[in-house]
Amino acid sequence: MIADKAIANMARAIPATHFSTNDLPASDQFDAWRDIISAIFDVGRLGGPNSDSFEARVDAYQISNLVVTDSNQGEQAYSLTPKRIRATGMDLIQIGLYRSGGYRGDANGRSIEGQAGDLQILDLARPMKTVEPASDMVCIFMPRETLQDRIGDLDGLHGASLRDDMGGLLADYLRLLAKRLPRLSGDNGDAAANATLEIISACLRPTAATIREAQAPLQNVVLQRAKQIIEGNLRSPHLNSEFLCGALGISRRSLYRLFEPLNGVHQYVLRRRLSQIRRALKTNAHQGIAVLAEQHGFTCKETFWRAFKRQYGVTPGEVRSASLSRQKDERPSPEPGLGVWLQQLQHG
Incomplete structure (x- = not known):
């Protein structure tokens, strides 16, 4: 009976996938990571030709119309070029919490920089490039229209960092979400996605408004x-x-x-x-x-x-x-x- 109940609970779990370089030969680790992340970004090594090993892990969860990732990865350079944007066809918004690490680079011509504890917003249909140390992150991916319908025009959000009180509130929520998702029942997936979108919208709305409302x-x-x-x-x-x-x-x-x-x-x-x-x-x-x-x-x-x-x-x-x-x-x-x-x- 106990085993049957455990199997039933597993069957109702939200869709999840897990990747790690730990069990791969050191010489294959970065290439394996690059294959995974190429769904979104181009990446490059920063450790030099003598750095064979590369530690990376990503756990991904699908809840309704959101994808959430919990990951840590070694230092590297990320980029979204017009060629990559064309290849992926991604018209998504990414919101990423840096639990550790940070970033420094360029978002469509604007200098950007962040550190541990910061939230970063990226428009995956626009160019960007960053250099990042080893980082531990929680990221949420959503269709552009999903966010735009809730907070309005997204102009100016690409590359933005949230460091105010509302950003701190959203960061706390993402930390909790990452802990809860591995045990979340599939029956609660839609409710969790809706709650997540409401919190994101409430926290981003002031930032979007600040960017838009430079006028009276x-x-x-x-x-x-x-x-x-x-x-x-x-x-x-x-x-x-x-x-x-x-x-x-x-x-x-x-x-x-x-x-x-x-x-x-x-x-x-x-x-x-x-x-x-x-x-x-x-x-x-x-x-x-x-x-x-x-x-x-x-x-x-x-x-x-x-x-x-x-x-x-x-x-x-x-x-x-x-x-x-x-x-x-x-x-x-x-x-x-x-x-x-x-x-x-x-x-x-």
């Missing part, structure tokens, strides 16, 4: 209204400064000042249109690239191509080809694991 409160209300109008008219050929000024009842000068922290209204509209097209290229294999561009206000093929390449480092055709290749290479019943789970987050 009234300006922010107008800015949010402007963003709503833009989102609803991304396919309209009439979406321009004149249209927005008329819809908002403000002057052109006020409009430009409103979007100045976001690199200007033209650039903001351009980024949103390109983002919509990029998503469509990965999910709709039957619609022509030129048609998508025209539907989103691009009247010149060359202008669209240059803008897309400048934004993402790859061409629209390369994004479409990479997406088709991933779909073609998928196995009917892939083995569960970190890479598979992260890809599943992409597709709901």
Whole structure:
């Protein structure tokens, strides 16, 4: 009876996978780790040619539409290049707690640095590179839309560190979550995911607001209204400064000042249109690239191509080809694991 009960409890456990280099030959350890982490990042050795061994461990758990990892790993360099972003197709947000270690590097042109106890936010669809000592971490991965629906625009969060009281609260929760997940019943997976998202949203909302609200409160209300109008008219050929000024009842000068922290209204509209097209290229294999561009206000093929390449480092055709290749290479019943789970987050 006791054995039967234990087996039943195990059957109801949340999906989990475990990796460690401990049982591998020293010369194979880093290559094995690189294969695992390549689901997200490119990594490089920092210990020099004489450093054969590499200690790393990662336990991954899937709870509803979240993936949580509990890991420790040796010193190394991480990077997300346009090529890697294209290869993985990840449109995810990563929130990582450094229980020990830290990081120093660049997030899409902005210098970033953190230490033990810090929380780091990464947009896995944007370039980054860091150098990190041996670190012990808890990370949560979620689809961009899942977080965006709860806290609004995520502009400015890539590379951000949370060091305030709310960041400390979230760090405490992630430590507790990492301890509880190995014993969490599968029946409680959805509830745990919902609770985790609520806590993350509550703790990140002030940070996102601080980044967004560099303007006065009234300006922010107008800015949010402007963003709503833009989102609803991304396919309209009439979406321009004149249209927005008329819809908002403000002057052109006020409009430009409103979007100045976001690199200007033209650039903001351009980024949103390109983002919509990029998503469509990965999910709709039957619609022509030129048609998508025209539907989103691009009247010149060359202008669209240059803008897309400048934004993402790859061409629209390369994004479409990479997406088709991933779909073609998928196995009917892939083995569960970190890479598979992260890809599943992409597709709901």
